[in-house]
Amino acid sequence: MSNSNSIQLSNIQLSLGSKQLFSDLSVNFHAGQHTALLGANGAGKSSLLKLICGDRKQHGGEINILGQQREAWDKPELSRHLAVLPQSSELSFAFSVSEVVALGLLNSKLSYQQQQVVVKQQLELMDIWHYRDTPYPQLSGGEKQRVHYARVTAQLATTPVEQQILLLDEPTSALDLSHQQVLMEHASKLSQQGATVISVVHDLNLASRYCQRILLLKHGEMCADGEPEKVLTQANIHQVFDYQAQILRHPEQDFPVII
Amino acid sequence: MSLFSPQSANGSVFSGWLMPAALLLLLATALLSVTQGPMSIPVSDALVALLPFEFASDAPAHYQLVVTGIRLPRTLLCIAVGAILAMCGAVMQGLFRNPLADPGIIGVSSGSAAGAAVAIVLIGLIDWQLPEFVSALAIPLFAFIGGFVTTILVYRLGTTPNGTSVVMMLLAGIAIGALSGAGIGLLSYLANDQMLRDLSLWQMGSLAGATWSNIALATVTLVILCVVFMRKAKALNALLLGEAEAGHLGIKVQQLKSQLIFFTALGVGIAVSVSGLIGFVGLVVPHLVRMLMGPNHQRLIPFSALLGAALLLLADLISRLVISPAELPVGIVTALVGAPFFIFLLLQQRQRIA
Incomplete structure (x- = not known):
């Protein structure tokens, strides 16, 4: 890797049906940074994640991941570097919770015992170790989300942290207040250790608190890009969400609070 | 919820008592199949009859004929067909991420049956003087082709540029099942009495026609399927998460699906050809x-x-x-x-x- 740009998107074009979403989008993401993608529905946040992970193919332009064109990556190899937390999962078969997390280690070269160690760590981290033998379909929506977060972090566990890329698509939408904090705090800790983390979030305050960088998208265009203080302004929020926000400062920690 | 968690310390799925128990069950049912029937044969006499060499015994001579000539082939065919059908069902359910998916439901079985029906009626109608092994192989071959063509057709109908739609595939299976049924119905008007009997027997399924060539065909298929499916077992687990998630885990999803479709079609086609529906x-x-x-x-x-x-x-x-x-x-x-x-x-x- 020549620089800290772990993901580079250059001159990306993407149309969804007859509608052009991205006409010429270029953006880089950096290792060691937790970036939030913000914007109204249909702004292109999820599409951007899908382009990076390969679920969608761009109609023009180039995507580089860890210094290599995305198309040139060997799929199992890439899966050890890049993990995606989906908004929701269609899993309906009665795997136990620890079996679901172990699916993240499908392509790892770990022995069974080593895998079990990783699974245990991730489950304890997300506070669901006590559910390890519970059939997955019996969990609540938020618990399922935590199981999948444990699965995707397990997927990256054998890779040096600077080469980990974690894409989170609305990671906190099903979670209660305290587990929202647990998850975002963990994701931010990973980024501080050197991982690249990109989250699609709807809660501006979670983004403000836990992300070092915010990308504000509107109709496939980038409206603002930078630190939360610079991006989360009244004018920007009004432009993107058509909402008159009040910006305060958090009384103890120094980040903007939007109400 | 599963009643047992047979995952042992080393993670092997074959350790523990469940595998020996299942093998024992199979052995017991096989023994029943060889000894029981319209004429009941004592286990000891049946075992003696199965010995590959002459063994002095006072059992009636026709036991030998019943056991090795009739019941053993039937038992072996039964084992191969049962194993193939159950494995193909398990794999299809994984492929469709739906426990209701079944070779019968996506139309592969009926496609195979239509192929077999074509063979039965054609051979009877045209009345070629074919060598016996050709006409014996024609029905399995046509059944396989019918099942395979059906699967490809269902697959094409159900596949969009964004991946395979399970709903489309199941609906396509229903449509093709109906088409096959109509085809068989049409053929039955062309058929004479003997063919009609063959056709209806075929559609209800029977293991009475066990021949050593059928057994060999089914056994080879079974071995191939065991190897392929076991190698794909982990990827199938990932596929249950959804196609996109399996892709994120490094699975080549389109390739996996094509392989699974090919081999389930092979399994079902051969099973239908040797034993009907x-x-x-x-x-x-x-x-x-x-x-x-x-x-x-x-x-x-x-x-x-x-x-x-x-x-x-x-x-x-x-x-x-x-x-x-x-x-x-x-x-x-x-x-x-x-x-x-x-x-x-x-x-x-x-x-x-x-």
């Missing part, structure tokens, strides 16, 4: 195995094979015994058990949706 084995058996030990394909596939063989042996035994000395087509027995089971599963799904 035997429904619901592929639905009931994997379901029972999942209830016992969870959905992990590394366990599901081998245990489905063993249990599928054992259950088809039992069904075949029932078909031979209930109206003895005549016999029922085994497809009627499996449908009598399987169809209510299918309705029970539908009710469960309905409650889950409601």
Whole structure:
């Protein structure tokens, strides 16, 4: 890797049906940074994640991941570097919770015992170790989300942290207040250790608190890009969400609070 | 919820007592199949008859003929067909991420049956003076081609640029099933009495026609399927998360799906060609195995094979015994058990949706 740009998107074009979403989008993401993608529905946040992970193919332009064109990556190899937390999962078969997390280690070269160690760590981290033998379909929506977060972090566990890329698509939408904090705090800790983390979030305050960088998208265009203080302004929020926000400062920690 | 968690310290799915138990069950049903029937043969005499060398015994001489000439081929074919059908069911359910998917439901079985019907009627109508082995192979070949063409057609209909739509594929299966049924109906008007009997026997499924060439065909298929499916078991587990998620885990999803479709079509085509339409084995058996030990394909596939063989042996035994000395087509027995089971599963799904 020549620089800290772990993901580079250059001159990306993407149309969804007859509608052009991205006409010429270029953006880089950096290792060691937790970036939030913000914007109204249909702004292109999820599409951007899908382009990076390969679920969608761009109609023009180039995507580089860890210094290599995305198309040139060997799929199992890439899966050890890049993990995606989906908004929701269609899993309906009665795997136990620890079996679901172990699916993240499908392509790892770990022995069974080593895998079990990783699974245990991730489950304890997300506070669901006590559910390890519970059939997955019996969990609540938020618990399922935590199981999948444990699965995707397990997927990256054998890779040096600077080469980990974690894409989170609305990671906190099903979670209660305290587990929202647990998850975002963990994701931010990973980024501080050197991982690249990109989250699609709807809660501006979670983004403000836990992300070092915010990308504000509107109709496939980038409206603002930078630190939360610079991006989360009244004018920007009004432009993107058509909402008159009040910006305060958090009384103890120094980040903007939007109400 | 699974009743057992047979995951041992080293993670092997074959350790513990479940695998020996399943093997024992298969052995016991096989022994029943060899010894029981319109004429009951003592186990010891049956075992003596199975010995590959002459053994001085005072058992009646015709035991030898019944055991090695009739019951052993039938038992072996039963094992191969039961294992193939149950494994193909398990794999298709994984492929469609739906426990209701079954070779019968996506139309592969009916496609195979239509192929077989074409062969039966054509050979009878044209009345070529074909060598016997050609006409013997024509029905399996046509059944396989019918099943394979059906699968490709269903696959094409169900595939969009963004991946495979399970709903489209199932609907396409229903449509092609109807088409095959109409085709067979049409052929039955061209058929004479003998062909009609063959056709209807075919559609109900029977293991009475066990020949050594059929057994060899089914056994080779079984071995190939075991190897392929076990190698794909982990990827199938990932596929249950959804196609996109499996892709994120490094699985080449389109390639995996094509391979699984090819090999399930092969399995079902061969099974139908040697034994006719035997429904619901592929639905009931994997379901029972999942209830016992969870959905992990590394366990599901081998245990489905063993249990599928054992259950088809039992069904075949029932078909031979209930109206003895005549016999029922085994497809009627499996449908009598399987169809209510299918309705029970539908009710469960309905409650889950409601």
